[in-house]
Amino acid sequence: MLLRPSAGTVRGGARRPGGAGGGAAAGGGGRTGEAQPSRPGPRSPDGGGHRGPDSSPRSGVLGRPSRDLLGGTGDPAWCADRRGRGRPARPLRRLRGAAGRRRQPPGTDIAGSDRGVGAVVGVRRQMGKHARPSGRGDRRGGGNGRGRMPRPGLVRPSGLDRLSDPDLLPGLDLLPGLNLLVVWVTTACQLRCRYCSMRGGEVAGETLDPGLFARALTTLGIGPGAEVQIAGGEPTLVPDVLAEVVSIAHAAGVRRIGVQTNGLGIDDAFLSLVRDFQVGVGVSLDGPAEVNDATRGRTVEVLAGLRRLEEAGIAFGVTTVLTRQSVGSLSRLALLLAGFRGARRLGLDVLRPVGRGRPEDLPSPAEATAAIRDLCRTLEWINARRDPPLRLREAAMVDCVRPAAYCPAEQGRAAVLPPSGALYPCSSLVGLPEHAAGTVDRPDMSVLRRGLHPPAAGCASCRVSGCRGRCPARRMVSATASAVDCALRHAVASGRREEGYAYAGR
Numbered sequence: 001m002l003l004r005p006s007a008g009t010v011r012g013g014a015r016r017p018g019g020a021g022g023g024a025a026a027g028g029g030g031r032t033g034e035a036q037p038s039r040p041g042p043r044s045p046d047g048g049g050h051r052g053p054d055s056s057p058r059s060g061v062l063g064r065p066s067r068d069l070l071g072g073t074g075d076p077a078w079c080a081d082r083r084g085r086g087r088p089a090r091p092l093r094r095l096r097g098a099a100g101r102r103r104q105p106p107g108t109d110i111a112g113s114d115r116g117v118g119a120v121v122g123v124r125r126q127m128g129k130h131a132r133p134s135g136r137g138d139r140r141g142g143g144n145g146r147g148r149m150p151r152p153g154l155v156r157p158s159g160l161d162r163l164s165d166p167d168l169l170p171g172l173d174l175l176p177g178l179n180l181l182v183v184w185v186t187t188a189c190q191l192r193c194r195y196c197s198m199r200g201g202e203v204a205g206e207t208l209d210p211g212l213f214a215r216a217l218t219t220l221g222i223g224p225g226a227e228v229q230i231a232g233g234e235p236t237l238v239p240d241v242l243a244e245v246v247s248i249a250h251a252a253g254v255r256r257i258g259v260q261t262n263g264l265g266i267d268d269a270f271l272s273l274v275r276d277f278q279v280g281v282g283v284s285l286d287g288p289a290e291v292n293d294a295t296r297g298r299t300v301e302v303l304a305g306l307r308r309l310e311e312a313g314i315a316f317g318v319t320t321v322l323t324r325q326s327v328g329s330l331s332r333l334a335l336l337l338a339g340f341r342g343a344r345r346l347g348l349d350v351l352r353p354v355g356r357g358r359p360e361d362l363p364s365p366a367e368a369t370a371a372i373r374d375l376c377r378t379l380e381w382i383n384a385r386r387d388p389p390l391r392l393r394e395a396a397m398v399d400c401v402r403p404a405a406y407c408p409a410e411q412g413r414a415a416v417l418p419p420s421g422a423l424y425p426c427s428s429l430v431g432l433p434e435h436a437a438g439t440v441d442r443p444d445m446s447v448l449r450r451g452l453h454p455p456a457a458g459c460a461s462c463r464v465s466g467c468r469g470r471c472p473a474r475r476m477v478s479a480t481a482s483a484v485d486c487a488l489r490h491a492v493a494s495g496r497r498e499e500g501y502a503y504a505g506r
Contacts, residue, residue, distance in 0.1 A: 178448065180414040181222045182427055183213055185241050186233040187419060191262055193296045195321060197355035197428065198233070205233055206419035210244040216417050216440045217252045224253035229260065231427070236265025243269075246277050258282060260319070263305035264298060271312045281309060281316040282347075287329040288336055295325050310342035317345035317393070322488065327363040327371045331378040338382045338390055346379075347393035348372075350471070350485045352428055365487035372491035394492045410472045412449040423448065426472070 187198060188205020222228065228249045235242045242259070249257050258280035274281060285302055286292045292299040309316050318337055320326060326333075330348075337343040350368075353359045363371070376392065383389040408414040409426040416424045418431075421439050425448050429435040437447035471485050 178220050178222065178226070178413055178415055180227045180229065180408045181216065181220060182229045182231055182414065182416045183216075183245060184208065184232050184416070184418045184427075184430075185230055185235045185245055186238045188237050189232065189234040189262070190237065190264060191234070191297055193321075193356070195295065195323060195351050195355075195357035195361060197352055197357060205237070207238050208241060208245070208417075208419040209421075210241060210248060212419075212421050212440055213245050213417065214248050214252075216415075216423075217249070217254075219440055219443055220415055222252070222254065224255065226254055227256040227258070228254050229258045231260045234262050234265065235259050236261055236267075236270055239265070239269055243273055246273060246279060250277055256280075260284065261305075262296070263302035266305035266308050271308065271314065274314055275312070281314060283309075283316055283318050284321075285318050285333070286320050286323070286326045287333045291326050291329045291333075295321070295323060306340055306342070310340050313342075315342045315344045317347060318343060319347045319349055322348050322350045322363060322368065322484070323361045324363045324367070325361070327367050330371050330375040334375060334378050334382060334390065338386055341388075343390055344388060345391045345393055348488060350488060354428075362484055365483050368484050368487045369491040372488055376492065392492070394488065407472060415448050 185208045186205050188207070189196075189198075217223070228245075230242065230245060246257055246259075255278075257277060259274075260282045261284070263283040263285070273279060283302065283306060284296065285299075285306075286295045289299040292302070296302075306316065318333075320330070320333060334346060337346060351357050351362050353362065372394075376395070379390060379392055407426075412425070414425060415437070416427050416430055417440065418424075421441070422430075423437040423439060423443055424430045424432075424435055425437060426435075435447075436444075438444035471482070
């Protein structure tokens with residue numbers, strides 16, 4: 001029987017009126033990905049501080065906010081409330097351009113906001129319970145457009161700062177044991193992506209037994225505080241199984257639930273499931289139509305799915321596979337997503353040359369570096385005109401510095417459950433016997449908890465030190481993919497430094 005939460009239930013134990021929600025691969029109130037559209041937040045039920053537009057507590061060490069990375073400032077009504085005044089936040093925005101500083105009147109952000117207070121690029125300063133933003137430049141981190149980075153280890157990313165990729169979630173190092181379970185509800189898919197590691201569409205798909213998932217929650221100790229990410233295959237091809245898995249996870253106390261989809265099956269039933277259980281949503285899209293049609297296909301239908309999410313008031317994130325075909329169009333993709341008010345995060349996954357993926361489809365490190373730097377400049381331009389902001393997932397990862405923000409599997413904190421019932425530490429290793437960790441009924445916890453390969457030589461002294469040696473799966477399958485992955489993170493860190501942002505190992 002499908003259990004539905006009460007209308008007032010919210011992730012993390014807080015309560016608010018029921019309504020539409022969702023996110024980019026697990027959003028809302030502490031879930032992964034982009035959860036709730038920005039809106040004024042109520043006071044905490046216990047009176048211990050305010051709740052901002054992402055519904056995260058604004059008091060206490062772990063509840064302090066960090067200003068949106070490569071993004072804006074959230075809801076102006078909340079900012080005015082923080083200052084203790086009844087007037088709205090400053091109505092003019094200061095932008096940097098080729099001709100120097102200039103003023104721009106309200107109501108001109110490219111995402112169609114009519115609130116008149118756009119996002120300003122910067123990093124939200126740490127604000128304690130009694131702190132107030134400064135007067136001049138109060139929405140710009142001290143008046144110069146360059147806020148201070150949060151001190152490492154003090155800030156847990158809010159719901160809107162969660163990652164959209166099932167294998168990469170920040171904040172999981174705050175809890176002991178396994179904190180992430182990725183469950184493949186099916187291996188079937190209606191697309192034939194040219195780089196699919198599972199060769200989707202070529203073989204008959206398997207479907208997960210929901211009872212197997214329920215046993216896995218118990219065996220692995222997955223409960224309150226952990227994450228469940230639903231992937232495949234394409235989860236929307238088995239809507240009944242998808243709904244039952246979400247219901248089982250919710251009944252077990254899991255409140256961070258996300259689903260990664262290709263966007264073709266976003267119908268009314270899917271939207272209802274996302275709203276009822278506050279499930280985060282991540283969508284795969286490789287670029288504008290000519291690029292995505294070449295690598296994945298059916299772009300028009302995917303964009304229609306994004307529009308349905310937006311019309312339902314559900315925020316989402318987008319994940320792009322970085323290939324030689326897509327690397328040159330990242331900035332155009334960002335501009336495309338900027339037109340969707342529900343788009344909150346863009347994440348980049350370097351191609352893994354397994355399955356249908358070929359080494360020659362990888363971009364060179366130089367191509368990746370140039371494209372990422374251009375993307376960062378484009379996002380800066382977008383977010384100076386857009387509220388809510390469009391964040392770059394990798395920027396948050398570079399700034400986070402916690403190793404688990406890069407890869408919980410490398411830290412021994414993740415498990416992946418395909419329909420076969422076998423267990424693996426990472427989605428990229430599914431089907432490789434040497435990396436199997438037993439089965440649901442007979443798990444080998446030592447394999448899961450020992451983590452993956454140690455960092456590569458020289459990585460310990462790297463300025464992007466929280467990375468701990470790039471993606472372990474890419475290190476194992478391809479030296480070229482690993483080099484591109486490294487170039488991506490260095491390019492993001494370099495772009496952050498040029499714009500006045502702090503990062504690990506500066």
